[in-house]
Amino acid sequence: MSLDKNGIAKRIAQELQDGYYVNLGIGIPTLVANYVPDGMDVVLQSENGLLGIGPFPEKGKADADLINAGKQTVTTIAGSSFFDSSLSFAMIRGGHIDLTVLGAFEVTDKGDISSWKIPGKMVKGMGGAMDLVAAAKNIIVATTHTDRNGNPKLKAACSLPLTGVNCVKKIVSDLAVIEITEKGFKLLERAPGVSVEEIVEKTGAPLVIDGEIPEMQI
């Protein structure tokens, strides 16, 4: 059975390591914060100028000056800090963030990603996504395996304008965990009950499949 949004977030949370500074994009990535393993020290960065994002505020306690990059009201953890946008991206561009998780329209087996523009239809802008993918040491894409019409989002080439090239390291979708290697997409895990055949069929580029593919443990 394919994973829901929370399932994808849970699986990505397994990629966290103690001491990581992490930037979570809007959408599914934001949910990852809910599944940080107990006792693990992870600090979340928000590119609008906050290190140490806490949970959403209690009802009635939202503060207009305290938002995340998705413009949602948040709180802070002990030891947080605020800073301006240029320092925030100095942090990102300078490689001080250990992991970036973001969504995508398309990802290729070379690690290219498109996520910000559908020509003629939708242009919201790239926000900080281009800076993040160009700089982060480790980039995981959180996405559904196919779009609303059932077309593969994992492909040999992006059809939409690119956000970055050769940057994505791993994809966690509702169906599979896939690593991007020199040989292209490599299937690491499949969602519980999902067959290798289904993943192959719904992936728009060849998959490297080495031996038995385990089910995700979530």
Next chain:
Amino acid sequence: MSLDKNGIAKRIAQELQDGYYVNLGIGIPTLVANYVPDGMDVVLQSENGLLGIGPFPEKGKADADLINAGKQTVTTIAGSSFFDSSLSFAMIRGGHIDLTVLGAFEVTDKGDISSWKIPGKMVKGMGGAMDLVAAAKNIIVATTHTDRNGNPKLKAACSLPLTGVNCVKKIVSDLAVIEITEKGFKLLERAPGVSVEEIVEKTGAPLVIDGEIPEMQI
């Protein structure tokens, strides 16, 4: 009679304008702070990270954390601010400082200046001088007209390594006020009792002399 150090500083203080942000170099330039006209609002910047230098501290009140760029203990004025070296030079390089006053070994009639190195003899480093002369909107050199051996410090070409080119706008020496124009050195004022002939003789490049040259009023 040629001016002493304080006389030079007093004359330079006449170049200040209300609302100016000013960087004063080590030596004679530092003395300019003592002669800011009453009621005039001038803020002094110190490139080690202070805007709003106050007078020297009272005896026994020196604070090791509070120094100027000459490493002398200072105080602050109301409305001062501290910042790091990169922001300090952002201020300088970005043209936010209205006037820079600094010393020199040599100055040319093209506005070139040497001030930081005597090959084989002395190399203390350029400190912030190269940044200041490359960026400030208005640069005044405070200097004696000749060196210890009586040789002109105002010349057609620097013999020592340069600090900057085409940057000095005005020179206030113990003998004269000289502007650097497209036509070279232009004599504006002479020190009280100093003749035009003496200035011409002690200047190592031609002087433009238009009409009567007034005495400095200090």
Next chain:
Amino acid sequence: MNKVVKDASEAIKGMESGQTLMLGGFGLCGIPENTIKALVASELKDLTCISNNAGVDNFGLGALLRKHQIKKMVSSYVGENKEFERQMLSGELEVDLVPQGTLAERIRAGGAGIPAFYVPAGYGTEVGEGKESREFNGKMHLLEHALTADFAVIKAWKGDAMGNLIFRETANNFNQPMAMAGKITIAEVEELVPAGELDPNQIHTPGVFVQRIFQGVDYEKRIEFETVRE
């Protein structure tokens, strides 16, 4: 050095149609509400506005857009604004989309006297088209140029008469770099105090960067997405 002006309409004196403005804020967080209202009330038009976002339909820069006072926007993210999208797709509005970190750095560079610098963001994408690229440390980078503005319009939490500013929480964002990059920088603050009352160790923006300052009134501080714990 008293830089205090009475209000937003005094603060924008001398602004002219066709000029370039920077406007601080991230979404609706930390936007200069008072000055934006004064701009909307003015006859200024053909403005180029550098701002991370474009407000929402009826608030922030969105209000300027609706009045067609903006000729060109330089931004990184312009969602949350249907009128913006309409003007952009119809070609009424010129739009230059810039990666957010590059935008922030180009603004800081404008204030810091750095005319150009290299960044990796955007290489290989349409952002890199027509730009010089170069390899450093085995990675391709784009040459990006500084941005400055005739006026920077920003919002701080506290400020003093000399223009020193302190920002609060994530309402800092683009306000701090923009303060550096305006030929004239207008700062509106929630609390204006006499010089000497702010701790000099805590100043985010030293007064040298600010030319006009006033205490704003009636801050709405709208929240775009009020999210709360369940």
Next chain:
Amino acid sequence: MNKVVKDASEAIKGMESGQTLMLGGFGLCGIPENTIKALVASELKDLTCISNNAGVDNFGLGALLRKHQIKKMVSSYVGENKEFERQMLSGELEVDLVPQGTLAERIRAGGAGIPAFYVPAGYGTEVGEGKESREFNGKMHLLEHALTADFAVIKAWKGDAMGNLIFRETANNFNQPMAMAGKITIAEVEELVPAGELDPNQIHTPGVFVQRIFQGVDYEKRIEFETVRE
């Protein structure tokens, strides 16, 4: 995220001869006294030290120089130090003199992932020899490259267990940019507090830039030129 180490000798663990260090401070103001002592007590040699100054003869980096642990200095001003001058003129010590603002910016760039940028400082002087130059806005500029270090060693006033730092007065200087540019950044502080005690609005250096932190002891905080009012 606890980054606290016991003391300076624990903080410098893993440092190797031949490595590049950045050391904060301006003159003797804001120098990491404890860590410098630990370096002097160590067997480390052939170090490249990036520091605005080189201390005085018997204090600060001067002590490392006397022990011949430094192979190369990258600085802007090295007066106030006779042994330095002697080693430099005799060729024992390699010296790279960099304009102070360019030095600060190269360090910030190293921390900010900007491999190179243009500045006007040094154009037409020996600093510009062998460097690419280019005209922007009618003025010549030099291309300058980022600096990074194996270890950045800095001193702050207050810090917390997560590495957040607050500097005091002009003791900030190069400490803040250097914090960003070390692969490993060691911060010694006068007062170390638990995470959560510092106001997040007042942090100069967010903890992400700091890998090791400890509370220093026995600060001398020497004054180079004690000047007082007459």
